[in-house]
Amino acid sequence: MRWPGLALALVLIAGAGSAVSSDSVSRPKPRAAAVRVVLPVEAVPTRPNARPGEIFARLAETSPGVPAQATGSGLERSLRPAPRPSGRLVTLASAGPRSQPSGVLTPRRGAVCGDPAIAGEMIAPIAGRIAGCGVDRPVRVRAVDGVALSQPVTVDCETARALRSWVSNGIKPAVGRLGGGVASLRVFAHYVCRPRNNQKGAKISEHGRGHAVDIGAVTLRNGRSLSVLDGWKDPSQGGVLKQIHHAACGPFGTVLGPGADRFHQDHIHVDTARYRSGAYCR
Numbered sequence: 001m002r003w004p005g006l007a008l009a010l011v012l013i014a015g016a017g018s019a020v021s022s023d024s025v026s027r028p029k030p031r032a033a034a035v036r037v038v039l040p041v042e043a044v045p046t047r048p049n050a051r052p053g054e055i056f057a058r059l060a061e062t063s064p065g066v067p068a069q070a071t072g073s074g075l076e077r078s079l080r081p082a083p084r085p086s087g088r089l090v091t092l093a094s095a096g097p098r099s100q101p102s103g104v105l106t107p108r109r110g111a112v113c114g115d116p117a118i119a120g121e122m123i124a125p126i127a128g129r130i131a132g133c134g135v136d137r138p139v140r141v142r143a144v145d146g147v148a149l150s151q152p153v154t155v156d157c158e159t160a161r162a163l164r165s166w167v168s169n170g171i172k173p174a175v176g177r178l179g180g181g182v183a184s185l186r187v188f189a190h191y192v193c194r195p196r197n198n199q200k201g202a203k204i205s206e207h208g209r210g211h212a213v214d215i216g217a218v219t220l221r222n223g224r225s226l227s228v229l230d231g232w233k234d235p236s237q238g239g240v241l242k243q244i245h246h247a248a249c250g251p252f253g254t255v256l257g258p259g260a261d262r263f264h265q266d267h268i269h270v271d272t273a274r275y276r277s278g279a280y281c282r
Contacts, residue, residue, distance in 0.1 A: 112139045113157035118164050119143040120152065126191065128208060133193035135210035145172070147182050150219075153190035156210040159272045162251040163213060166270065170247025171218065174240050179220025186225070188214035188267045197263045206254070212271035218244065229266035232258045244268070249281035256282050 112120045120141035128134035140152045144164040155163070167182070175182050191210050195202035206212040217227040218241075231237030248255040248270045256269040260282035 110142075112141070113160050115161060115164060117145045117168070118160050120160070123154070126154070126210070128193050130193060130204075132204035133208040135191065138191070138210050144168075147171070148184040150184060150186045151190075153187055153213050154210060155190060155213065156272075159211050159213065162270070162272050165251040166248050170251070171244050174243035174247060175218060175220070175226075178240065179222040179224045181221050182218060183221045184219045185215050186217040186219060188216040190214075206271035206273050211273060212254075212269065214267045214269050216267040227266075228258065228268060246281070249279045252279065254280045 110119045110121065112118050112122060118139075118141060120139050120143075123138050123140050126133075126135040126138050135154070135156055137156060138154050139157060139160055140154050141149065141160050141163070142152050143149060144160070145168045147167050153163075167185075171185075172182055189207060190213050191207060192205075193208040194205055196205045207214075216229070217225045219225050226237050226241055228241060231241055245255060245257045245268050248268065252270040252272055253274040254269070254271045256264045257267075258265050260269075
């Protein structure tokens with residue numbers, strides 16, 4: 001019979017089919033080797049005598065996203081993807097503002113005499129019309145330590161700084177919270193070329209040298225005014241005005257008020273003249 005031979009043939013054919021199917025099972029293909037593109041240094045457009053860091057930067061511009069490596073023959077670039085940046089983001093807001101170097105003072109706009117609390121401007125030198133008058137380096141001051149002046153005062157920087165000290169350490173503490181605090185000062189006089197107390201034949205006043213300011217009243221934020229003329233002997237104002245007068249002795253060399261003479265009944269005169277015996281306060 002032919003059946004046994006036919007059966008044997010079928011078995012052989014099946015075995016062969018099994019062998020073929022086992023060999024045809026899909027397997028992962030081997031990873032392709034990293035492709036490297038080697039560019040000679042001469043091929044990278046740079047300026048003459050460029051440093052390696054500059055060459056890397058130029059090459060990064062021509063092929064962004066591909067890291068560069070230095071080789072003996074030039075610049076070798078790998079075509080592997082550049083590593084993904086970390087998920088941490090640093091923004092300007094998270095980094096915070098840049099700190100100001102210690103010891104560096106940034107003056108406010110319009111500040112003069114090296115003090116950001118003195119608002120004003122430098123002006124041209126003032127030549128006196130008579131001997132003894134004039135200011136070599138005058139400034140025009142509009143406000144000190146946030147306190148406005150009823151009119152800009154022309155003085156030198158020494159006097160401007162003394163006025164600032166008086167306002168900050170004397171006038172403001174004396175007034176305190178009364179009427180909401182100090183708003184402005186009423187200026188009666190500043191630079192003027194004249195003799196003392198306008199008396200003929202007297203010495204040149206410190207006003208004529210840019211060393212003096214006359215203050216007639218302190219205006220509070222609620223609109224109330226502490227007037228030297230009306231308030232010096234007033235029980236509610238006199239104490240504050242006398243504290244203000246006393247606080248000027250130190251920053252200024254001369255302080256004159258209603259107790260000095262008949263010429264100072266309505267204002268407090270302050271100037272930066274110095275005496276061997278110390279400050280003159282009346």
